[in-house]
Amino acid sequence: MALPAWWSRRRMRHAPAEAVRAYAEGFAPAPSRTPWREARFVVFDTEATGLDIGADRLLSIAGVGMRGDVVVLRDSFECLVAGDRVGADAAPVHGLVPQDLDGGADEESAALDFLGYVGGAILVAHHAAFDVAMLDRCLAAGGGRLLNPVLDTEHLARRLKAGGSPGRLAREPRVSLDVLAARYALETPARHTAAGDALLTALALQRLLHAAEARGLATVGDLLRR
Amino acid sequence: MSLFGSIVRMVSPGMLATVAARLGAHAPFDALDAGALGALAESVEIRYAEAGELLFREGTSPEGHAFQVQKGSIALERGFDEDADAEPVLVALADEGDLVGFRAHLAKRSYAATATTREPSLLYVMPVAALDALMEGNPALAGRLAATFAADAPLRGEALASAVRHSRVSRPPPRGSVPPGRSSQPPSPLPALSLFDETRNIEPIRDLVTCPPEASVAEAARAMAARNVGSILVLDDGRRPIGILTDSDLRKRVVAAERVPATTAVSEVMSAPVTTAPEGESLARVLERLLGRRLKHLVLTEDGTPSTAVTGVLSEHDLLTAHGNLPTVVLSDLRRARDRPALRRARDRGEALLQQYLDAEISMALIASMATAMNDRLIRRALALATAADAEAHPEPLPAFAWLSLGSEGRGEQLLRTDQDNALVYADPAEAVDAAARKTRFLALGEHVVSTLDAAGFVRCPGNIMGSNPELCLSLTEWKEKLGTLIRVPEPMALMEASIFFDLRYAGGDATLPAALRVHVHEETREAPRFLSFLARNALQNPPPLSFFRGFMVERSGTHEDRFDVKARAMMPLADAARVLAVDAALEEVGTAARFRALGARERKNADLYEEAALAYELLMRLRARSGLAQGDSGRFLEIEAMGKLQRQALRSTFAVIDDVLTVLMARYRTDLLR
Known part of the structure; x- marks a missing residue:
């Protein structure tokens, strides 16, 4: 994917503790009685070198905001972790100093930018636990972690299918993003990039939200109940 | 946007690329460059609507956004009211790629119809301000946009004009699908848009050869010879054009007339008035004027009328030598064709030429006037061959007659050669006893013309609407009676057949006969208003x-x-x-x-x-x-x-x-x- 010109501009380093404090102090999630149509969701995806939260490193984060069930492109976010993307050889070209390329620092910077973007939104991801854990690990050095309510589309899809029966919910097979895409006939361009998967998840969430509404789930609290 | 003072703008380039690709898959956005498409993509909101969701309501004010249908469809209905029994009238259906809801904004009117999704639909919602901004810097897009929101509400006015213009920017028809035997020559690729750019302005002749009206014919001829030109423009004191003297005028009105002395004033033999036009017209418009009126010169004046000073002259000859002389070659070949095979060859070349012009998106008015000019010239040649044959058979001169083109050829709208629709009108015989002989003579003439046209590729009319048909080869009085009956006693079935007689155009011979017929038709219709209702x-x-x-x-x-x-x-x-x-x-x-x-x-x-x-x-x-x-x-x-x-x-x-x-x-x- 070609990056726009502004992307190569040198990213500013944040003072991690300050950034985490600003996020925590400004954190104001929607009350659970808020109708979900009035809430802001951030549907996101992370790409990492593997599935081991401790050993694998963050490669990219992308997210897109939704106002209720409407996907708002202007409210989107994408960050590639420079250290892994360009490698040490490319550093002078991008004007990155060596400590920027130290994987941890850049992962943290990306995660901090994401914190600022997310604010108090409801976080949504497919198999969200992994993405949240990955970001929390990146934020830990600066004393931060995600405070947002989290909605897992995988869980929501199973829950809606089970129709409120805990027994059936437990027996429902896991639903991959590809299965959801096929179910709703969604196109899947740029699959397995953070941006492609986040947008695909957002379009799947639109359908899930309509299904939820049909079952009488109208508020943020209704959606988040597990 | 980052809270931490980062200057990096946080909009996902990957998502923008995906949305831009989807937006740009449909007109008019397919014409946008990547930058403009990206900017538009950034303003998009994606909405998923179930079947039957209301998007906007007839009569309400535009809400500031437009919908591009990504999947599904939208019904636009008038008189929509959930509570009423009355059925709404479906005015349009918008499907994938259609843009809905923008026209009302452009027209600054309320919505002309109620929009509801007909099936579950994925919609890209764009603020109209983003579309306005795009159109501002991109008039071509404005036209394509106009063509696209047809689904929204009827496309009208300037928007329709744009659609017509832009419908021309379309793929040429696939080659090789023309069956053998048709259009015998493969059209050579015409470097059309470079050589024959209809929108290009043409540089007129500025260095004019002129004389005052009182100059003698001899002086004028000397000036023309000195400058080696074929015409001289006659101007008054204020440099306003009052006539033009051409080689052909000199030949016909001076030399051939014998008794005209060389001292005669130019004003007595010149062609007048001259046809004037304003500066700056497109080549297409100029050619249309020249071909349509069979003119050789167009005089440009300050305001386009003869009452202001001359600024230049455009001659057909210069135009066509400068811009590809194919039309003139075909026309002059048609004029000079000695026999039917020669006419056929020339008209075949003409058809190949028309095909190239269609492919090259030349204006329809120009293409139609070229086709009509070719057909008219061919008919005139066919008439000349027929009258020559007639002269051999009859020592006494041929009475006045006119050949009439009917139907689409009469309307000058026949681009491709189809079957003939024509008729013949001849002057009334002074004595009733001559009527039968005259009719026989003109029927023979009509048959000669019809078979020439047939040989040139215009097949005989299966309904026998031709000048060789005794029913349609009539004297002026008989024609007046025939049309008068149709008008006074209209019958629906007869009218369907008869309507082509009201699309009659003089194609050759004596122009006063069809003019008299037209006056008669007008008088008859004024007497019989019921006829117009039937029509x-x-x-x-x-x-x-x-x-x-x-x-x-x-x-x-x-x-x-x-x-x-x-x-x-x-x-x-x-x-x-x-x-x-x-x-x-x-x-x-x-x-x-x-x-x-x-x-x-x-x-x-x-x-x-x-x-x-x-x-x-x-x-x-x-x-x-x-x-x-x-x-x-x-x-x-x-x-x-x-x-x-x-x-x-x-x-x-x-x-x-x-x-x-x-x-x-x-x-x-x-x-x-x-x-």
């Missing part, structure tokens, strides 16, 4: 369908067809309507577009509608000619699936115009009372 009702026989939806044509009855009879369902209603209105207004114009434009000049109230109708008709002519060349037939049936989206939208945009024209007819001629 109007005829126009209402075959209204256009509602719309196209995906690959199908949607009828008002709800049925679907996958091909479209563009002649019966779109062109004939317009041509019929133009005929009624033109006959009523006693217009001289015979072409459908020309009739609508002339009507617009008289009826200010309907001027916009008539201009739209003229544009729509030109668009339909082009679609049909393209389809005909591609399919190797008359082009009458369009395969809807095979048309591009933009073409389909442009075609669909003509339906609303046709409907409005038919509504005018219904109201004016009270056709409801005839049922």
Whole structure:
């Protein structure tokens, strides 16, 4: 994917503790009685070198905001972790100093930018636990972690299918993003990039939200109940 | 946006690229460059609507956004009211790629219809301000946008004009689909848009050879010889053009007239008045003027009229040598053809040329006037061959007569060679006893012309509408009686057949005969207003369908067809309507577009509608000619699936115009009372 010109501009380093404090102090999630149509969701995806939260490193984060069930492109976010993307050889070209390329620092910077973007939104991801854990690990050095309510589309899809029966919910097979895409006939361009998967998840969430509404789930609290 | 003072703008380039690609998959956004598409993508919100969701309501103010259908479809209905029993009227269906809701904003009017999703639909919602901003810097996009939102509400006015212009920027018909035997020469690739750019301005001759009106013919001829030019412009004291003296004037009016002395004033032998035009017209417009009026020169003046000073001259010769001399070559070959095979060869070349011009998106008015100029010249040549044969058989001179082109050829709208529709009118014999002999003589002449035309590729009319038919080879008085009967005693069936007689155009011979016939028709129709009602009702026989939806044509009855009879369902209603209105207004114009434009000049109230109708008709002519060349037939049936989206939208945009024209007819001629 070609990056726009502004992307190569040198990213500013944040003072991690300050950034985490600003996020925590400004954190104001929607009350659970808020109708979900009035809430802001951030549907996101992370790409990492593997599935081991401790050993694998963050490669990219992308997210897109939704106002209720409407996907708002202007409210989107994408960050590639420079250290892994360009490698040490490319550093002078991008004007990155060596400590920027130290994987941890850049992962943290990306995660901090994401914190600022997310604010108090409801976080949504497919198999969200992994993405949240990955970001929390990146934020830990600066004393931060995600405070947002989290909605897992995988869980929501199973829950809606089970129709409120805990027994059936437990027996429902896991639903991959590809299965959801096929179910709703969604196109899947740029699959397995953070941006492609986040947008695909957002379009799947639109359908899930309509299904939820049909079952009488109208508020943020209704959606988040597990 | 980052809270932490980062200057990096946080909009996902990956998502923008995905959305931009989807946006740009459809007209008009397919014409945008990556930068503009990215900017538009950033303003997009994606909405998923279940079937039956209301998007906007008829009569309410535009809400500041437009919808591009990504998946699903939107119904636009008038008179929509959930509580009422009355059925809403479906006015349009928007499917994948259509843009809905923008027109009301552009027109600064309330929504003309209620929009609801017909099935679950994925919609890209864009603020109209983003579209406005795009159009501001990109007039070409504005035109394409206009063509696209046809689905939103009927496309009208400037928007229709844009659609017509942009319908021309479409793929050429596939080559190789022309069956063998047709258009015998493969058209050589015409470097059309470079060599023959209709929008290019032409540099006129500025270094003019002129003389005052009192100059002698000898002086004028010397000036012409000294400068080696074929004409001299005659100007008054204020450098205003009052005439032109050409080589041909010198030959015919001075040398051949013998007794004209060389001291004669130029003003007595010059051609006057001259045809003037303003500066800066496009090549297409200039050629149209020249071909249409058979002029050799166009005099440019300060304000385009003869009452201001000359600024330059455009000559047909210079134009056509500078811009590709193919049309003149064909025309002069037609003029000089000695026999039928030579006429055929010249007309075949002419057809190849027309095909290239169609492919090159030259204006329809120019293409039609070229085709008509070629056909007229061919007919004139056929008449010359016929009168030569007649002269051999008859020592006494041939009485005055005129050859009439009827139907589409009469309207000057025949782009491709189809079957003949013509007739012959001759001067009344002084003595009744001569009538039979005269008729026999003209029937022979008519048969000679018809068989020449047949040999040149215009097959004989299966309905025998030809000048060789005793019913259609009549004296002026007989013609007046025939048309008078049709007008006074109209019968629906007879009228369908007869309507072509009201599209008659003088094609050669004595022009005073058809002029007298036209005056007579006008007088008769004034006496018989019922006739116009019948003619109007005829126009209402075959209204256009509602719309196209995906690959199908949607009828008002709800049925679907996958091909479209563009002649019966779109062109004939317009041509019929133009005929009624033109006959009523006693217009001289015979072409459908020309009739609508002339009507617009008289009826200010309907001027916009008539201009739209003229544009729509030109668009339909082009679609049909393209389809005909591609399919190797008359082009009458369009395969809807095979048309591009933009073409389909442009075609669909003509339906609303046709409907409005038919509504005018219904109201004016009270056709409801005839049922």
